[in-house]
């Protein structure tokens with residue numbers, strides 16, 4: 001599906017669509033993760049999707065608060081999200097890599113959208129988006145820290 005749809009959409013709804021895809025991806029990873037990292041990842045994905053679900057609800061209600069209509073169907077979310085679904089089985093490390101990439105995409109959108117909200121004196125929306133930004137940045141930091149450690153393990157395993 002072309003992602004050009006995303007251009008004309010209400011910026012809050014565009015963030016909402018991406019968070020919904022992220023939420024469902026996290027649930028899928030929570031179900032599909034396997035191997036020696038199972039317990040660590042299974043719990044971490046639950047923590048991430050639970051916080052994403054809260055952000056989604058706050059954002060959809062914010063869209064209503066400012067007099068617009070939130071997207072609410074999967075068809076719309078898929079149409080307007082920039083991040084892609086994952087329907088292939090991944091290793092736990094690859095799951096983190098995908099999530100860090102998605103976070104980068106959403107963070108980039110947030111950084112473009114927050115100043116727009118401020119320009120329009122929509123400080124409430126800006127504040128909410130900043131909270132989401134903080135949370136995604138922190139998650140990426142944690143995932144990158146884990147990935148760095150696992151990379152070290154690979155190198156040590158190879159005798160590097």
Ligand SMILES: [Fe+2]
Pocket residue numbers: 030046
């Ligand atoms: Fe569960």
